[in-house]
Every structure is written in structure tokens, then in C-alpha cells.
Amino acid sequence: MVCWNSDERYLLDLAGRGVAVVPTRFLEPDGPCGEEDFRAADALRHARMLLDQGRSVMVQPYQRLVEEGERALVFVAGTFSHAIRKGPVLTQPGVIDNDRVPHPDVTPYRPTEEEIATALAALAAVPSSGSPLFARVDLAFDDARKPVVMELELIEPNLFLGHHPQALGRSVEATAAEARRAAS
Structure with missing residues (x-):
């Protein structure tokens, strides 16, 4: 699961299993890279x-409704x-700001049933024998206002435990139960 989730190609696996994800494709060093793949010249460069360094490039269309906030x-x-719900990170086109706040404007959020169903579908598609001890499913709305998975964080997510009164207790209880199970 760690290897699978550490490569963003897991989004292709999720889509192949019928999970609603942001349309994603990868450009490879030995493949084509054209201007039609990018909205801005800076991104193309x-x-x-x-690609010249031998690295792959993930390409996704801009999800304009992310400006209303990304749901985690x-x-x-x-x-x-x-x-x-957190505010958008990249707010100025063409500006690369490595010192930006990674999760701006975090507020508690009550997801819809459709958002929970989309997140559960992503978790059900994880190639694992059981449920992950913890997971964060980041969603945005597509142009039809349907939730789509932007990211599935299984190996080192910020769980925003301080933003819900029972979150830390749930996490501690689940971790202790898993430790007891592993020890027996």
C-alpha cells in the first residue's frame, strides 16, 4: 500500500476501478509533450x-470549483x-510560492452523502487486504458539481485532528486497537 500510494499513478488505478477522480494522465520522458497539454507557458517549460531530467509529469485539468474550497x-x-474544507493553495497563476501555507483557511465541514460515497469508493479500491488505519480523501467538485478525488492520502496525511472534538480520541483508540491486534 505504501508503494502504491507513493506514486500518483494510483489515481489511474482508482479511475480504472470506477472511482470519480480528476481526469489525470502522465507524460513520460520518451513520449510527446505538446502545448495542448498545458494552460500556461510556464507550466510547459x-x-x-x-521530462528532460528523465522524470514523469502528471497532467490534470484545472478544477475551477476548487476555488470554493477543497474538502478533506x-x-x-x-x-x-x-x-x-480548506481554501485554494495556488491563487496566483504563474506564481510558484514554496513558502505558501499548505492548508489555508481550514474550517470544519459536513460532507454530503455523495462526497462520503465517493471517498468510500476510493478507499474500497485500495489494493489492500483491509482498511487503512487512517486515510484522508481530498475532493473537489467538477463542473457538474459532482465530487471527484483529487488525492488519496494514506501514508503521511495531515488528519486535521484539532478540527473536530472527537477526532484525536478516535485516532488514539483505533491505533491502540491495531497495536493490540498486532501483538496477539
Whole structure:
């Protein structure tokens, strides 16, 4: 699961299993890279630099409704725990700001049933024998206002435990239960 989730190509796996994800494709160093793949000249230059270094490039269309906020749904031991909404990170086209706040304007959020169903579909598609101890499913809305997975964080997510009163307790209980199970 760690290897699978550490390569963003897992988004292709999720889509192949019927999960609604942001349309994603990869450009490879030995493949084509054209202007039609990018909205901005800076992005095209950056992609070509990465490809010239022998690295792959992930390409996704801009999801304009992310400006309303990205939703992060947190699951503990396969069960929905809590959610937050965070503001957009990249707010100025063409500006690369490595010192930006990674999760601006975080507020508690109550997801819809459709958002929870989309997140659960992503978790069900994880190639694992059981539910991850913790997971964060980041969602945005597509142009039809349907939730799509932007990212599935299984190996080192910020779980926003301070943004829900029971979140830390749930996490501690699930971790202790998993430790007891592993020890027996």
C-alpha cells in the first residue's frame, strides 16, 4: 500500500476501478509533450525540464470549483471520522510560492452523502487486504458539481485532528486497537 500510494499513478488505478477522480494522465520522458497539454507557458517549460531530467509529469485539468474550497474527508479504521474544507493553495497563476501555507483557511465541514460515497469508493479500491488505519480523501467538485478525488492520502496525511472534538480520541483508540491486534 505504501508503494502504491507513493506514486500518483494510483489515481489511474482508482479511475480504472470506477472511482470519480480528476481526469489525470502522465507524460513520460520518451513520449510527446505538446502545448495542448498545458494552460500556461510556464507550466510547459516546467514539464519539459522535468521530462528532460528523465522524470514523469502528471497532467490534470484545472478544477475551477476548487476555488470554493477543497474538502478533506478523514477516515479512521475505515470509518468516516470528520472533514474540513480548506481554501485554494495556488491563487496566483504563474506564481510558484514554496513558502505558501499548505492548508489555508481550514474550517470544519459536513460532507454530503455523495462526497462520503465517493471517498468510500476510493478507499474500497485500495489494493489492500483491509482498511487503512487512517486515510484522508481530498475532493473537489467538477463542473457538474459532482465530487471527484483529487488525492488519496494514506501514508503521511495531515488528519486535521484539532478540527473536530472527537477526532484525536478516535485516532488514539483505533491505533491502540491495531497495536493490540498486532501483538496477539
